[in-house]
Amino acid sequence: MKILDLRAAPQYAEQIIDWLWRAFDADNSRDFMASVVNSSLQEAEFPVTFVAIDHEGRAAGTVGFWRCDLISRQDLFPWLAALYVDESARGSGLSAALQQHVIACAQQRGYRHLWLWSTFSGYYERAGWMPAGEALEYPDKKVRLYRREI
Numbered sequence: 120m121k122i123l124d125l126r127a128a129p130q131y132a133e134q135i136i137d138w139l140w141r142a143f144d145a146d147n148s149r150d151f152m153a154s155v156v157n158s159s160l161q162e163a164e165f166p167v168t169f170v171a172i173d174h175e176g177r178a179a180g181t182v183g184f185w186r187c188d189l190i191s192r193q194d195l196f197p198w199l200a201a202l203y204v205d206e207s208a209r210g211s212g213l214s215a216a217l218q219q220h221v222i223a224c225a226q227q228r229g230y231r232h233l234w235l236w237s238t239f240s241g242y243y244e245r246a247g248w249m250p251a252g253e254a255l256e257y258p259d260k261k262v263r264l265y266r267r268e269i
Contacts, residue, residue, distance in 0.1 A: 120179065120213065122220045125159055125168040131178045132156050135170060138181060138203045155201075159183070165197070169220055171204075171213055180204040182217040184224055189236050191255045192264070197225060199235045199267070218246060226269045233269060236262040 125132060140152040159168035165186035173179045181203050187193050188200035199221045204213045225233050236254060237243055240263055244250065248265035256262045 120171055120173055120211075120216065122169050122171045122217065125156070125170050125181075126162075128170055128172065129160055131170045131172070132160065134178045135168060135181045135203075138205070139201050142203050143201065155183070166200075167224065168201075169217065169224075171208070171217060173208065178205070179208040180213045180217055182221055184221045188234070189254055189262070189264075190257050192234075195234045195264075197230055197233060199233050202235075215246060222267065222269050231269060233267045235265045235267075237265065238262055 125135065136149065136153045136156045139156065140149040144152055155166060156168055159166045165184070167184040169182050169184070170178050171180040181201065182199065183201040185198045185200040186196060188198035189195070199218060202214060202217060204211075204217070222233065234251070235243065235248065236256065238256075238260070240250075243265045248267050251264040251266040254262055254264050
């Protein structure tokens with residue numbers, strides 16, 4: 120398994136857009152997720168999309184390194200976002216590898232911590248993230264905040 124910046128493997132962009140739209144935003148337009156993923160193909164600091172590619176050349180998962188992932192908490196920066204592992208690769212440790220990849224990227228850029236939010240508890244605590252309270256995802260969904268020192 121290798122993890123690449125999507126800019127080095129743009130042929131996986133449509134697969135990632137579909138995954139993220141179906142997993143996180145299927146009630147809304149696919150265009151929003153397409154906008155986020157396509158903007159990560161530009162030569163800008165943020166957002167960054169990473170893709171995990173299996174030994175047969177198939178996309179197996181993705182994760183984002185974003186400036187902001189929670190509009191109600193724009194004071195927090197940067198974010199690990201849009202973590203998704205294809206069903207065929209679940210249970211293989213890929214989620215942890217994708218998280219570590221973003222942590223290493225953030226560390227290389229000089230950041231001392233990362234944020235993420237989730238609607239469930241337990242998983243991220245086991246992965247080393249510290250609960251940091253609650254917040255609202257637009258417009259009124261309560262979510263859990265997590266912080267990771269790096």
